[in-house]
Amino acid sequence: MPVKTWDISVRFTHWTVAGIVVWNLFGPTDQAHRVLGYIAAGLVVFRVIWGFVGTRYARFSAWWPTAAHLAEYLRSLAVGKPIRHLSHNPLGALMAIALWLLVIGLAVSGWMMRLDAFWGEDWLEGLHTALSVALQVCVCAHIVAAIVMSLWTRDNLIGAMLTGFKRDVDDNNTRR
Secondary structure, eight states: OEEEOSOHHHHHHHHHHHHHHHHHHHSOOSHHHHHHHHHHHHHHHHHHHHHHHSOGGGSHHHHOOOHHHHHHHHHHHHTTOOOEESSOOHHHHHHHHHHHHHHHHHHHHHHHHTSGGGTTOHHHHHHHHHHHHHHHHHHHHHHHHHHHHHHHHTOOHHHHHHHSEEEOOOSTTEEO
């Protein structure tokens, strides 16, 4: 029986931010670039708030990557039997946090570049570029990991982020 894991708020913010990131990485750096960057940052802030007040699997309490959960998950990967999570697994959680921090960092550094106090500062432009490259690397790792883990665990993670549903498996290897 499928389990509703990702609500519409999670899926909307995920795919909208993903689209904005793709546009801003490969599109022109014009007014639309700036506005879309601020929208992406706003959606990330919304998602963080939703992590405290949202539905069961959207909440940080369901997936926050503690050191103990991370160690347990890494051990499960090492023995070839990854613990299944209905929400984010600990590595996926770390990636989500990294992606959110990068989007916020890009928005803040982009905003700062428009201020008189920082206009034309090479270090700030360099920081913005470095954050952009880091985001590209993380996005690629995120996509590859979602595909690899979907195949390895036979749990369509990309489909779940589209439909909101994951398959429910009642076994000792699934974390709710």
